[in-house]
Amino acid sequence: CHGMSGSCTVKTCWMRLPNFRVVGDNLKDRFDGASRVMVSNAGSLRGQTGKRNRYNFQLKPFNPDHKPPGTKDLVYFEPSPNFCDRNPKLGIQGTHSRQCNDTSIGVDGCDLMCCGRGYRTQEVSVVERCACT
Incomplete structure (x- = not known):
C-alpha cells in the first residue's frame, strides 16, 4: 500500500x-x-x-x-531420431568412440551414453611436470 x-x-x-x-x-x-x-x-x-x-x-x-x-x-x-546411431543426413554423429564416465549414472554415464550396447574401457596414465620449488 x-x-x-x-x-x-x-x-x-x-x-x-x-x-x-x-x-x-x-x-x-x-x-x-x-x-x-x-x-x-x-x-x-x-x-x-x-x-x-x-x-x-x-x-x-x-x-x-x-x-x-x-x-x-x-x-x-x-x-525423435535415434541419436545412438550415426546419421550424416541429420548431422547425428552417434555415440561410437565418445568418452563416457563409467562411474556416473547421469547423462555422461557409459550405460546411458552408449545406449546399453556395452563399451570398452581404456586406462591412461598421464605424466605431468609439477611446478615444484
Whole structure:
C-alpha cells in the first residue's frame, strides 16, 4: 500500500514465479507424458468439446486408443531420431568412440551414453611436470 500516512490509496501487486526447479520439474513431467498427434481437418469448425477452434484444424492422437491432448499437454508430430546411431543426413554423429564416465549414472554415464550396447574401457596414465620449488 502507498499513500499519505498509510492511507493505501494505491496498491501495488507483484506476480511471483515458482522456483526454477519447480518449473523445470513440471516441464519434465509434461515432456515425459507428451503424446504423438496428427492433424485432422475433420471437425474443423468445432472440436469434440464444442469449443471453437480458431486455427481450423484439430490435433488427434496418432494412436486412436489414446485420448485427445488437453490444452496444457505437450505434443509432437514425429518421433525423435535415434541419436545412438550415426546419421550424416541429420548431422547425428552417434555415440561410437565418445568418452563416457563409467562411474556416473547421469547423462555422461557409459550405460546411458552408449545406449546399453556395452563399451570398452581404456586406462591412461598421464605424466605431468609439477611446478615444484
